[in-house]
Amino acid sequence: MDYKIKVENSGERIDKYLAKNLELSRSTIKKLIDENEVFVNGQAVKSSYKVSIDDLIVFTYIEEKINLVPKKMDLDIIYEDEDILVVNKSKNTIVHPASNDQDDTLVNGLIYKYPELKTLDPIRPGIVHRLDKDTSGALVVAKNKDAYEKLVDQFTKRQVIRKYYAIVHGRLENKIEINKKIGRNEKDRIKMAVNEKNGKEAISLVAPVKVFGDYTLVEVELKTGRTHQIRVHMASINHPVVGDLVYGRENKFAIKTQLLHAYCLEFSHPKTGEQIKITTDLPDDFKDFIKRIEDEENIKPR
Structure with missing residues:
Protein backbone atom coordinates (compact mmCIF):
# COMPACT_ATOMS: atom_id res chain seq x y z
CA MET A 1 0.00 0.00 0.00
CA ASP A 2 1.47 3.39 -0.92
CA TYR A 3 0.46 7.05 -1.00
CA LYS A 4 1.84 10.05 -2.87
CA ILE A 5 1.46 13.34 -1.02
CA LYS A 6 -0.69 16.02 -2.65
CA VAL A 7 -0.35 19.79 -2.23
CA GLU A 8 -3.17 20.05 0.31
CA ASN A 9 -1.47 17.52 2.62
CA SER A 10 2.01 19.06 2.56
CA GLY A 11 3.28 19.92 6.04
CA GLU A 12 0.96 17.45 7.78
CA ARG A 13 2.45 15.04 10.35
CA ILE A 14 2.74 11.57 8.91
CA ASP A 15 0.95 9.91 11.84
CA LYS A 16 -2.06 12.23 11.35
CA TYR A 17 -2.04 11.66 7.62
CA LEU A 18 -1.94 7.85 7.90
CA ALA A 19 -4.49 7.73 10.73
CA LYS A 20 -6.90 9.63 8.48
CA ASN A 21 -6.26 7.52 5.39
CA LEU A 22 -6.05 4.11 7.08
CA GLU A 23 -8.92 4.61 9.54
CA LEU A 24 -6.65 3.61 12.43
CA SER A 25 -5.96 5.47 15.66
CA ARG A 26 -2.86 7.68 15.87
CA SER A 27 -1.50 5.54 18.69
CA THR A 28 -1.76 2.46 16.46
CA ILE A 29 -0.07 4.29 13.59
CA LYS A 30 2.70 5.48 15.93
CA LYS A 31 3.39 1.89 16.97
CA LEU A 32 3.67 0.83 13.34
CA ILE A 33 6.01 3.72 12.54
CA ASP A 34 8.13 2.83 15.58
CA GLU A 35 8.27 -0.75 14.31
CA ASN A 36 9.63 0.45 10.93
CA GLU A 37 6.55 -0.55 8.96
CA VAL A 38 6.26 2.87 7.27
CA PHE A 39 8.76 4.31 4.79
CA VAL A 40 8.98 7.72 3.13
CA ASN A 41 10.99 7.76 -0.08
CA GLY A 42 12.58 4.49 1.00
CA GLN A 43 13.58 5.65 4.50
CA ALA A 44 12.04 4.90 7.89
CA VAL A 45 10.77 8.06 9.64
CA LYS A 46 9.52 9.24 13.03
CA SER A 47 5.88 9.98 13.85
CA SER A 48 6.67 13.71 13.89
CA TYR A 49 7.90 13.69 10.28
CA LYS A 50 6.04 16.27 8.18
CA VAL A 51 5.18 15.14 4.69
CA SER A 52 6.11 17.12 1.59
CA ILE A 53 4.66 17.31 -1.92
CA ASP A 54 5.45 14.17 -3.92
CA ASP A 55 6.69 12.22 -0.90
CA LEU A 56 6.05 8.53 -1.53
CA ILE A 57 4.81 6.76 1.60
CA VAL A 58 4.97 2.97 1.54
CA PHE A 59 2.97 1.24 4.22
CA THR A 60 4.11 -2.37 4.37
CA TYR A 61 2.16 -3.91 7.21
CA ILE A 62 -1.51 -3.99 6.22
CA GLU A 63 -2.03 -4.90 2.62
CA GLU A 64 -5.83 -4.97 2.64
CA LYS A 65 -8.79 -4.07 4.76
CA ILE A 66 -9.35 -6.98 7.11
CA ASN A 67 -12.77 -8.26 8.02
CA LEU A 68 -12.41 -9.73 11.50
CA VAL A 69 -14.42 -12.88 12.05
CA PRO A 70 -15.20 -14.02 15.62
CA LYS A 71 -14.07 -17.56 16.33
CA LYS A 72 -14.59 -19.65 19.44
CA MET A 73 -11.31 -20.82 20.96
CA ASP A 74 -9.77 -21.64 24.30
CA LEU A 75 -8.16 -18.56 25.83
CA ASP A 76 -5.89 -18.85 28.85
CA ARG A 158 8.83 2.63 28.50
CA GLN A 159 7.06 2.43 31.83
CA VAL A 160 6.07 -1.24 31.42
CA ILE A 161 8.45 -3.88 32.77
CA ARG A 162 8.70 -6.80 30.33
CA LYS A 163 10.75 -9.89 31.10
CA TYR A 164 11.22 -13.00 28.98
CA TYR A 165 12.69 -16.44 29.40
CA ALA A 166 14.75 -17.77 26.50
CA ILE A 167 16.93 -20.80 25.97
CA VAL A 168 19.97 -19.80 23.95
CA HIS A 169 22.91 -21.58 22.39
CA GLY A 170 26.17 -21.52 24.33
CA ARG A 171 27.11 -21.00 27.96
CA LEU A 172 26.36 -17.50 29.21
CA GLU A 173 27.52 -17.14 32.81
CA ASN A 174 27.42 -13.38 33.48
CA LYS A 175 24.84 -10.62 33.28
CA ILE A 176 25.23 -8.40 30.24
CA GLU A 177 23.59 -5.36 28.68
CA ILE A 178 23.14 -5.42 24.93
CA ASN A 179 22.86 -1.90 23.55
CA LYS A 180 22.76 -2.17 19.77
CA LYS A 181 20.46 -0.33 17.39
CA ILE A 182 17.99 -2.44 15.43
CA GLY A 183 16.47 -1.71 12.03
CA ARG A 184 15.39 -3.45 8.86
CA ASN A 185 17.94 -5.78 7.33
CA GLU A 186 19.12 -3.82 4.30
CA LYS A 187 19.51 -6.99 2.22
CA ASP A 188 16.25 -8.65 3.31
CA ARG A 189 13.45 -6.24 4.28
CA ILE A 190 11.44 -9.01 5.95
CA LYS A 191 14.16 -9.50 8.56
CA MET A 192 15.51 -7.17 11.25
CA ALA A 193 19.19 -6.68 12.01
CA VAL A 194 21.65 -4.77 14.16
CA ASN A 195 21.88 -1.53 12.20
CA GLU A 196 23.92 1.17 13.89
CA LYS A 197 23.52 3.59 10.96
CA ASN A 198 19.77 3.51 10.33
CA GLY A 199 18.42 1.51 13.27
CA LYS A 200 16.64 2.66 16.42
CA GLU A 201 17.86 2.39 20.00
CA ALA A 202 17.46 -1.11 21.42
CA ILE A 203 18.53 -2.21 24.89
CA SER A 204 18.22 -5.69 26.41
CA LEU A 205 19.35 -6.74 29.89
CA VAL A 206 20.34 -10.42 29.90
CA ALA A 207 20.90 -12.55 33.01
CA PRO A 208 21.69 -16.29 33.10
CA VAL A 209 19.22 -18.40 35.09
CA LYS A 210 20.54 -21.90 34.43
CA VAL A 211 23.48 -23.20 32.42
CA PHE A 212 23.11 -26.78 31.17
CA GLY A 213 25.21 -28.58 28.59
CA ASP A 214 26.04 -26.10 25.85
CA TYR A 215 22.88 -24.07 26.44
CA THR A 216 21.68 -21.38 28.84
CA LEU A 217 18.26 -20.46 30.17
CA VAL A 218 18.32 -16.67 30.37
CA GLU A 219 16.04 -13.91 31.60
CA VAL A 220 15.87 -10.92 29.26
CA GLU A 221 14.39 -7.61 30.34
CA LEU A 222 13.47 -5.29 27.49
CA LYS A 223 14.25 -1.62 27.97
CA THR A 224 12.98 -0.92 24.44
CA GLY A 225 10.53 -2.79 22.25
CA ARG A 226 11.91 -3.25 18.76
CA THR A 227 10.63 -5.92 16.39
CA HIS A 228 12.43 -9.24 17.04
CA GLN A 229 14.65 -7.45 19.56
CA ILE A 230 15.61 -10.41 21.75
CA ARG A 231 16.18 -12.72 18.79
CA VAL A 232 18.35 -10.20 16.93
CA HIS A 233 20.31 -9.16 20.02
CA MET A 234 21.05 -12.70 21.16
CA ALA A 235 22.12 -13.74 17.66
CA SER A 236 24.40 -10.68 17.51
CA ILE A 237 26.45 -11.98 20.47
CA ASN A 238 26.55 -15.53 19.09
CA HIS A 239 23.95 -16.83 21.56
CA PRO A 240 20.90 -17.19 19.29
CA VAL A 241 17.59 -18.39 20.67
CA VAL A 242 17.13 -22.15 20.31
CA GLY A 243 14.61 -22.98 17.59
CA ASP A 244 14.85 -19.58 15.88
CA LEU A 245 14.77 -20.46 12.19
CA VAL A 246 15.35 -16.86 11.06
CA TYR A 247 18.26 -15.65 13.19
CA GLY A 248 19.46 -18.88 14.81
CA ARG A 249 21.11 -22.14 13.92
CA GLU A 250 20.35 -25.84 14.13
CA ASN A 251 19.89 -27.28 17.60
CA LYS A 252 20.53 -30.73 19.01
CA PHE A 253 16.93 -31.93 18.85
CA ALA A 254 15.89 -30.16 15.62
CA ILE A 255 13.40 -27.93 17.44
CA LYS A 256 11.85 -25.58 14.90
CA THR A 257 9.96 -23.10 17.07
CA GLN A 258 11.85 -20.56 19.15
CA LEU A 259 12.15 -21.15 22.89
CA LEU A 260 11.10 -17.65 23.90
CA HIS A 261 8.44 -16.88 26.52
CA ALA A 262 7.12 -13.57 27.90
CA TYR A 263 6.90 -14.57 31.54
CA CYS A 264 6.51 -11.23 33.36
CA LEU A 265 4.54 -8.03 32.77
CA GLU A 266 4.42 -5.16 35.28
CA PHE A 267 2.43 -1.98 34.64
CA SER A 268 0.16 0.59 36.26
CA HIS A 269 -3.54 -0.21 36.08
CA PRO A 270 -5.03 2.30 33.58
CA LYS A 271 -7.92 3.21 35.89
CA THR A 272 -6.75 2.73 39.48
CA GLY A 273 -3.03 3.37 39.07
CA GLU A 274 -2.33 0.22 41.09
CA GLN A 275 0.87 -1.57 40.11
CA ILE A 276 -0.05 -4.87 38.45
CA LYS A 277 2.51 -7.66 38.18
CA ILE A 278 1.71 -10.75 36.14
CA THR A 279 4.01 -13.77 35.98
CA THR A 280 3.67 -17.10 34.21
CA ASP A 281 5.38 -20.45 34.68
CA LEU A 282 8.22 -21.79 32.60
CA PRO A 283 6.52 -23.51 29.62
CA ASP A 284 6.59 -27.28 29.21
CA ASP A 285 8.68 -27.13 26.02
CA PHE A 286 11.40 -25.30 27.97
CA LYS A 287 11.30 -27.90 30.76
CA ASP A 288 11.39 -30.76 28.24
CA PHE A 289 14.40 -29.35 26.43
CA ILE A 290 16.34 -28.77 29.66
CA LYS A 291 15.53 -32.29 30.89
CA ARG A 292 16.62 -33.91 27.62
CA ILE A 293 19.96 -32.11 27.69
CA GLU A 294 20.54 -32.85 31.37
CA ASP A 295 19.62 -36.51 30.91
CA GLU A 296 22.05 -36.77 28.04
CA GLU A 297 24.80 -35.10 30.05
CA ASN A 298 24.25 -37.50 32.96
CA ILE A 299 24.72 -40.61 30.83
CA LYS A 300 27.91 -39.43 29.16
CA PRO A 301 30.95 -41.58 30.07
CA ARG A 302 33.10 -39.94 32.73
Missing part, protein backbone atom coordinates in the same frame (compact mmCIF):
# COMPACT_ATOMS: atom_id res chain seq x y z
CA ILE A 77 -6.99 -15.70 30.70
CA ILE A 78 -4.72 -15.21 33.73
CA TYR A 79 -6.02 -11.81 34.87
CA GLU A 80 -9.19 -9.88 34.14
CA ASP A 81 -11.23 -6.94 35.39
CA GLU A 82 -13.64 -4.49 33.73
CA ASP A 83 -10.84 -2.56 31.99
CA ILE A 84 -8.14 -5.04 31.03
CA LEU A 85 -7.31 -8.68 30.66
CA VAL A 86 -4.04 -10.57 30.41
CA VAL A 87 -3.91 -13.70 28.28
CA ASN A 88 -1.17 -16.33 28.37
CA LYS A 89 -0.70 -16.67 24.61
CA SER A 90 0.17 -20.12 23.40
CA LYS A 91 2.98 -20.89 20.97
CA ASN A 92 2.01 -21.04 17.28
CA THR A 93 -0.72 -18.44 17.75
CA ILE A 94 -0.67 -15.25 15.68
CA VAL A 95 -1.83 -12.21 17.65
CA HIS A 96 -3.86 -10.53 14.90
CA PRO A 97 -4.61 -11.12 11.20
CA ALA A 98 -2.42 -9.64 8.50
CA SER A 99 -4.77 -10.65 5.69
CA ASN A 100 -8.35 -11.80 5.13
CA ASP A 101 -7.33 -15.45 4.91
CA GLN A 102 -6.53 -15.61 8.63
CA ASP A 103 -9.34 -16.32 11.06
CA ASP A 104 -7.64 -18.31 13.81
CA THR A 105 -5.61 -15.56 15.47
CA LEU A 106 -5.81 -14.47 19.09
CA VAL A 107 -7.88 -11.47 18.02
CA ASN A 108 -10.51 -13.73 16.41
CA GLY A 109 -10.86 -15.53 19.72
CA LEU A 110 -10.97 -12.30 21.72
CA ILE A 111 -13.76 -10.71 19.68
CA TYR A 112 -15.80 -13.92 19.99
CA LYS A 113 -15.61 -13.71 23.77
CA TYR A 114 -15.62 -9.89 23.95
CA PRO A 115 -17.57 -8.52 20.92
CA GLU A 116 -17.29 -4.96 22.27
CA LEU A 117 -13.56 -4.94 21.50
CA LYS A 118 -14.31 -4.44 17.79
CA THR A 119 -15.25 -0.83 18.50
CA LEU A 120 -11.69 -0.03 19.62
CA ASP A 121 -9.81 -0.71 16.38
CA PRO A 122 -10.95 -2.37 13.13
CA ILE A 123 -7.79 -4.49 12.86
CA ARG A 124 -6.17 -4.77 16.31
CA PRO A 125 -9.06 -4.48 18.77
CA GLY A 126 -7.68 -4.02 22.29
CA ILE A 127 -4.19 -5.10 21.29
CA VAL A 128 -1.63 -2.92 23.04
CA HIS A 129 1.53 -4.86 22.18
CA ARG A 130 2.49 -7.94 20.18
CA LEU A 131 4.26 -11.25 20.57
CA ASP A 132 5.66 -13.22 17.66
CA LYS A 133 3.69 -16.26 16.49
CA ASP A 134 6.15 -18.67 18.11
CA THR A 135 6.63 -16.62 21.28
CA SER A 136 4.35 -17.65 24.14
CA GLY A 137 3.46 -15.71 27.25
CA ALA A 138 1.69 -12.79 28.88
CA LEU A 139 -0.09 -10.26 26.67
CA VAL A 140 -2.22 -7.43 28.06
CA VAL A 141 -5.43 -6.45 26.24
CA ALA A 142 -7.45 -3.28 26.80
CA LYS A 143 -11.22 -3.66 27.08
CA ASN A 144 -12.14 -0.01 26.50
CA LYS A 145 -10.74 3.08 24.76
CA ASP A 146 -9.48 4.82 27.90
CA ALA A 147 -7.59 1.73 29.05
CA TYR A 148 -6.18 1.29 25.55
CA GLU A 149 -4.84 4.84 25.28
CA LYS A 150 -3.31 4.78 28.78
CA LEU A 151 -1.63 1.42 28.28
CA VAL A 152 -0.25 2.46 24.89
CA ASP A 153 1.12 5.58 26.59
CA GLN A 154 2.88 3.44 29.21
CA PHE A 155 4.46 1.26 26.54
CA THR A 156 5.49 4.31 24.52
CA LYS A 157 7.11 5.92 27.57
